[in-house]
Amino acid sequence: MLNILTKRILVATLLTSSTAVLADQTDYKLMVIDNEVSASALSNGEMMALTKDNEVIKNDPNRSYEIPFNSCAANVKLSNYADAETLCTQAITLLKSSKVPSYKRNELTSFALSNRGVARIMSNNETAAISDFYEANQMSNNDLVNHNLNRAKQNLAL
Secondary structure (H helix, E strand, O other): OHHHHHHHEEEEEEEEEOOOOOHHHOOEEEEEEOOHHHHHHHHOOOHHHHHOOOHHHHOOOOOOOHHHHHHHHHHHHOOOHHHHHHHHHHHHHHHHHOOOOHHHHHHHHHHHHHHHHHHHHHOOOHHHHHHHHHHHHHHOOOHHHHHHHHHHHHHOOO
């Protein structure tokens, strides 16, 4: 079970989000969960495939957070920031009730918070974004989460 969950987390696969508004200062990292849908979608550059429901995942209460989690990252990449924020919030809520080991739930929740922070900062909601980045960093002192926090602090001159 632990091996399967570990394999599902695709930390090495990063999406780099950038926008013309922040020019070369944006280098935020988005995290996705490696599953049946994301592996082929990411390798083919098909962001919309990450937003599609997968019946196997959808019907498993311990994996239901994967769809909004990955859809959040895809929507950030597609510049649909309001949808991305909603989806990340949904993933965070579903993670709270999932039956995964607590250390993995905390790590995945911190990734979802960090992704939501990216969506928020791209939509100019800096206060909420920095709050998400700090909370994510407190939950899991992961290099990618830390990177997003430091990038936001640099961009906001904090």
